[in-house]
Amino acid sequence: MIELHLHLDGSLRPATAMELAREQGVEAPAADLEEFTDRYMRVPEDCPDLETCLKRFDIPIRVLSSPEAIRRAAKELTEDLAGEGFSYAEIRFAPQYARFTGFGQQEYVEAAIGGMKEALGAAPSMKAALILCCMRGDDNQQENEETIRLTARYLGSGVCAADLAGAEGLFPTENFASVFALARKLDVPYTIHAGEGAGPESVRQALSMGAWRLGHGVRAAEDSELVRELAKRKIALEVCYTSNVQTRAMKNGEEHPFRLLYDAGVHVTVNTDNRTISNVRLADEIGKIQKKFGFTDQDIAVMQEYAREAAFTRL
Numbered sequence: 001m002i003e004l005h006l007h008l009d010g011s012l013r014p015a016t017a018m019e020l021a022r023e024q025g026v027e028a029p030a031a032d033l034e035e036f037t038d039r040y041m042r043v044p045e046d047c048p049d050l051e052t053c054l055k056r057f058d059i060p061i062r063v064l065s066s067p068e069a070i071r072r073a074a075k076e077l078t079e080d081l082a083g084e085g086f087s088y089a090e091i092r093f094a095p096q097y098a099r100f101t102g103f104g105q106q107e108y109v110e111a112a113i114g115g116m117k118e119a120l121g122a123a124p125s126m127k128a129a130l131i132l133c134c135m136r137g138d139d140n141q142q143e144n145e146e147t148i149r150l151t152a153r154y155l156g157s158g159v160c161a162a163d164l165a166g167a168e169g170l171f172p173t174e175n176f177a178s179v180f181a182l183a184r185k186l187d188v189p190y191t192i193h194a195g196e197g198a199g200p201e202s203v204r205q206a207l208s209m210g211a212w213r214l215g216h217g218v219r220a221a222e223d224s225e226l227v228r229e230l231a232k233r234k235i236a237l238e239v240c241y242t243s244n245v246q247t248r249a250m251k252n253g254e255e256h257p258f259r260l261l262y263d264a265g266v267h268v269t270v271n272t273d274n275r276t277i278s279n280v281r282l283a284d285e286i287g288k289i290q291k292k293f294g295f296t297d298q299d300i301a302v303m304q305e306y307a308r309e310a311a312f313t314r315l
């Protein structure tokens, strides 16, 4: 199995988060692990609003505030994926959370690489690489440029690409043109979260910045001409069905355009976004979309092939 869109903070083991919270004195009262997981780590089955979903990132982000914690999280997630028979995964995180902790971005990147490589050492049949996320915002241009420079520095040594994550509706993709101009100058490949919290225009902006792979991208379906362009140019979409339904990227699962995009020839891939917060693993997600959209095993094999082709590592 191959997965291209997986966030480290949203895939943290609940038991590890609980232990780190205790060690770090982070206040998160809960009677036991189950209550801790439900209250702080997992989006409720029927999430009432986006805010409730996003709140579930608070504790993971807070407890991942040291390079040591990042190292442990990267190691454990890679172990979890290896245990489930993954052949390849791209794991992403934003090293600039460091700006609030006193550690440098580089320390976080090296810690994540170290943790991931340690786990890979014990799983010789699996490959993995990190995607470093720049963050949407209006006061962090320097931090984003540093993230791109670090991507360039560690490219091929544990890191495979950069990304842009964060509130797409608030900070339009076009605001980050200079960040991606730097990425192109440094030969840094990248994907961009687009077409999730904002519509087709955001997808067009991401394409105009040279992205040939997009995080989500599903709201491109609102524009049939754009769908044709995605198919024609073989732009890969990292689709995360469960997460899209939880964050209300569309009104409900019925309106999710997974089938429409696939039938139109768009290179859609299957991903979980956040294993813990969305409470889903790739094998579950595949079963879920097969049931929901009637995808056959052959369709899933096609999507896995799309993922292999779109991977930032040559497989």
Ligand SMILES: [Zn+2]
Residues within 6 Å of the ligand: 005, 007, 165, 193, 215, 273
């Ligand atoms: Zn994402």
